[in-house]
Amino acid sequence: FASDFEEFKAAVEAIGIPCVVKPIMSSSGHGQSVIKTAEDIEKSWKIAQEGGRAGAGRVIVEGFVKFDYEITLLTVRSVAGTSFCEPIGHIQVDGDYRYSWQPQSMDSAAKEAAQEIARKVTDALGGYGIFGVELFVCGDEVIFSEVSPRPHDTGMVTMISQDLSEFALHARALTGLPVPEIRFLGPSASRAVVVEGDSTEVIMDNLGKVLEEPGVQMRIFGKPEVKGHRRMGVILATADSVEEARAKAERAYDKLNVQIL
Known part of the structure; x- marks a missing residue:
């Protein structure tokens, strides 16, 4: 952790280059960057100060971890105790989720x-609700990476994969109701x-084709504008295997026509 630019430079030197820089509060990759050379240090500090959801302040400097794959384990704390959803695999681009699937195969x-x-981690944090x-x-x-004390973006797959989505689980736990089974x-x-793009008018078109295949759903978030890039919806698919479900979701996505006016 670093609270000012001098601490930040010392942290980068201690961790080594390349390294990852994140504001202490972020989502969808905002304020995150990768330092690949010494010339990136000042630029990454500026990105973290301007892009974090909590504004300027402390940042985190992380070393790279060699791993086979990354998962989100949705963890629910309720009056019935702690329960877990099936592990979710995902792919991120520039710190922002693009694809997720459930279950991720694990031994x-x-x-x-x-x-x-x-x-x-969740016992130490305490409280009721879902944690990503x-x-x-x-x-x-x-190896632990990070935790979101709320429904997680990669967990949107649960809107089609479970009887209770991550949002339903969160609401149930927060209101003091039990979660006996997922x-x-x-x-x-x-x-x-x-x-x-940069617009207040975004049109999602060709939905008839997007939804023509069985086992495909779509959610449009109704966000009023986009400036730069923004997640505006999600396509969901279910099939006999994860591979088939991912291919089906991609086919539906390819049929989507997004117009920015």
Whole structure:
């Protein structure tokens, strides 16, 4: 952690280049950057100060971790105790989620280790609700990355993969109701609809074709504008396997016609 530019330079030197820079509060990759050379140091500091959701302030400098894959383990704390959704695999671009799928295939040792870490982290934080715990997995080794104390973007796949989505689970837990069971319905995938431009008029067109294949759904978020890039919707798909679900979501996405007026 670094609170000012001098501390930041010292942290980069201690961690080494390349390294990742993040504001202490961020989402969708805002304010995050990668330092690849010494010339990037000042630029990355500026990005973190201007792009973080909490404004200027402390930043985090992280070293790179070699891992096989990354997961989100949605962890629910309710009056009934702690429960876990099936692990979610995902792909990010520039710190922002683009694809997710459930379940991510894991061996039993790695899955148990992930649940143990998620339980420790969420027990330490306390409170009721859903937590998006992000973890790196390398073989049987699991390394904690970060946690979001709310429904997670990669967890939007649960709107089609579970009987109770991450939003329903969060609401149930927060209102003091029990979560006795989370029923997984089958292999599923999501594809984020990210729009680039500067407009208050974004049209999602050709939806008849997008939704023509069985097992495909779409959510349009109704956000009023886009400046730069913004996630404006998500395509959801379910199939007999994760691979089929991901391919189906991608086919639907390819049919979507986004117009920026």
